[in-house]
Amino acid sequence: MVLLAAVLVLLGVRAADHPNEAVSPVLNLSTGPATNIVAQLPVVARPQPARPEVGLPGDAHLDRTPPRQTKGLDLVKLGWSYNCMECHKMLPARWHYDRPMVEHEAIKLEHGNNRFCLNCHHATNRNAFADYDGSEIAEADVVRLCAKCHGTIYRDWQAGVHGRRNGFWDTAKGPQTRLRCIQCHDPHQPKFQSMKPLAPLTYPERAYGRIDPSPGADEKPAQHP
Amino acid sequence: MSAPIQANDATPKTLTEVYRPVTRRTFLKGTAAAMAGMAGLVAALKPLLALARGELTLDTLLQKHYRELTPPELERILKSLEAKCKKEYGVRPTIRAPQPLEGVQFAYALNLGRCVGCRKCAHACLKENNQSRDSADDIEMSYIRVLELEKGEINLETSTPYYNPEQVPQPGKYYMPVQCHQCRESPCTKVCPVQATWQELDGVITVDYNWCIGCRYCMAACPYDARRFNYHKPKLTPEAINRNQSYLSNRIRPKGVVEKCTFCLHRTREGKYPACLEVCPTGARVFGNLLDPDSEINYILKNKRVYILKEDVGTHPRFYYFFEK
Numbered sequence A: 001m002v003l004l005a006a007v008l009v010l011l012g013v014r015a016a017d018h019p020n021e022a023v024s025p026v027l028n029l030s031t032g033p034a035t036n037i038v039a040q041l042p043v044v045a046r047p048q049p050a051r052p053e054v055g056l057p058g059d060a061h062l063d064r065t066p067p068r069q070t071k072g073l074d075l076v077k078l079g080w081s082y083n084c085m086e087c088h089k090m091l092p093a094r095w096h097y098d099r100p101m102v103e104h105e106a107i108k109l110e111h112g113n114n115r116f117c118l119n120c121h122h123a124t125n126r127n128a129f130a131d132y133d134g135s136e137i138a139e140a141d142v143v144r145l146c147a148k149c150h151g152t153i154y155r156d157w158q159a160g161v162h163g164r165r166n167g168f169w170d171t172a173k174g175p176q177t178r179l180r181c182i183q184c185h186d187p188h189q190p191k192f193q194s195m196k197p198l199a200p201l202t203y204p205e206r207a208y209g210r211i212d213p214s215p216g217a218d219e220k221p222a223q224h225p
Numbered sequence B: 001m002s003a004p005i006q007a008n009d010a011t012p013k014t015l016t017e018v019y020r021p022v023t024r025r026t027f028l029k030g031t032a033a034a035m036a037g038m039a040g041l042v043a044a045l046k047p048l049l050a051l052a053r054g055e056l057t058l059d060t061l062l063q064k065h066y067r068e069l070t071p072p073e074l075e076r077i078l079k080s081l082e083a084k085c086k087k088e089y090g091v092r093p094t095i096r097a098p099q100p101l102e103g104v105q106f107a108y109a110l111n112l113g114r115c116v117g118c119r120k121c122a123h124a125c126l127k128e129n130n131q132s133r134d135s136a137d138d139i140e141m142s143y144i145r146v147l148e149l150e151k152g153e154i155n156l157e158t159s160t161p162y163y164n165p166e167q168v169p170q171p172g173k174y175y176m177p178v179q180c181h182q183c184r185e186s187p188c189t190k191v192c193p194v195q196a197t198w199q200e201l202d203g204v205i206t207v208d209y210n211w212c213i214g215c216r217y218c219m220a221a222c223p224y225d226a227r228r229f230n231y232h233k234p235k236l237t238p239e240a241i242n243r244n245q246s247y248l249s250n251r252i253r254p255k256g257v258v259e260k261c262t263f264c265l266h267r268t269r270e271g272k273y274p275a276c277l278e279v280c281p282t283g284a285r286v287f288g289n290l291l292d293p294d295s296e297i298n299y300i301l302k303n304k305r306v307y308i309l310k311e312d313v314g315t316h317p318r319f320y321y322f323f324e325k
Helices: A002-015 A035-038 A139-147 A151-158 B024-044 B046-053 B071-090 B118-127 B185-191 B217-222 B275-279 B296-304
Strands: A164-165 A176-178 B094-096 B106-111 B145-150 B173-178 B198-201 B205-206 B227-229 B244-246 B258-260 B286-287 B319-322
Touching: A002 A164, A139 A151, A151 B118, B071 B094, B106 B296, B118 B145, B118 B205, B118 B275, B173 B275, B185 B217, B205 B258, B275 B286, B296 B319
Parallel strands: B094 B244, B106 B319
Antiparallel strands: A164 A176, B106 B286, B145 B173, B198 B205, B227 B258
16 A cells, blocks of 8 residues: 555656646556556646635736745646645654655755754644644644744734735725735745846936946946947 | 296107107017017917817816816816827726825835845836836836845945846845835925925825926936936837826826826725735835824834935935845
8 A cells, every 4th residue: 555655656756747748538557667657647627726816806917926836736736635644644754854755855945943844744644734732733824833933023924014915005995915924935945036037127228328237337438329 | 836847957859769760670670579479479379289189188288287176177187188098099098086095194114135126016117107118128117216236235326227137136235126205305396396296195296297397307306216207208008008097196198297106096095005015026015004003014113123215315205114034
């Protein structure tokens, strides 16, 4: 049973390499190399994990995409539920892994001193997070989990000063949405990711040819068009 | 009784001196004066030509200052502006004139510790406020300039708005978006010779585009480079036009007037956040009502150490910067 689950996990990882490949509805595990098996996996029409609406529908011209876009778990894409315990009831967790993980390969844990999975994830219920006393924090209450360590930021977030709020500043007039921790920060690498800036201001042609920001460029005569 | 007769010491003028005949010199002088007068008259009546061509409506030509308009007059002008936009740009907007809210004073705060310099605010400003643009990425008329500064000092002289690295933030740099600070002691409104720009009751400084004569004194007076001038008729494609417009903020400006950030008053006076805040990926922007003790902006002013740009010029802005994780 454990072996079967491990095979499926590996399949899931490989399937992510070929997301656009056409797949037939027949699942045959016994024949062919692994890539062919992936090609035969059933097409699953399942919604992405529900993401709460950000901002107002009338503001379609404004790009309100949260900074962190989750790709969706590979296994979920393959038709598994979002229930972590489907595997983890068979795979108990250890406190510390002194080798690179083979299952959640994509996860690089760079969360400062916070180096252990079970600091945040609950030891016996993998669908929940762990509170100070070992009790469970529901998945939806992830903000409370982060607040365990980041109390001052949690306070600012509650006041509406950390993270973005969208919609109405005057809540008497309409709804307000606010982004939660994991919509901007990857919990495993919480540093805010750098991004490509949008198009810069161009120096107006009518003033002179172009601007050269390199050092010493000021000495050069301005190029008139 | 008889008044003493004063001796008249003026020399009597000759008939030729009193009734000067038309000489060549006087004729030319008179003709030149008449020509100049006619030219002046024609110049003064030139708007009527624009009227005849349909570039100008009678309502706009005879319009009073925005603050002297009665509601029916304002309503008629808004309708004619909508028709003008439909005619010139092919899109019929809804132009309203939202009034300042009772008990509301707007203020803005910006977290420089969080801003990554992605320029999303500057581009969102363009999408919201119908500024002229040569291409979709032309942010010259955007009300927001994002400056890249060296860490360790706040030195505007070494800052640049033209930075364009592959990734932001760059090490050793930080980023400061600058827009209209809606100063309480605003130099721009003081220098306007025709009072086309003024401070509204909620603190927003607005421009009556129909009253502005385009002298650009306000641009020279502004210490924050917050005002933009329409050198030509705004270039906008129909699909780029935001139809939710208001008279004092984002309606499409005519040529030759000054425009500026109004904290998106067509949004904020309806209780919504301004466009630049809506898109900020880091949540560095905080907007709210100064008079509400529980507002986000008051939380900032009470709990954070805020910094005022160019505090020494004494403008008392409604825009605050702070550094915070």
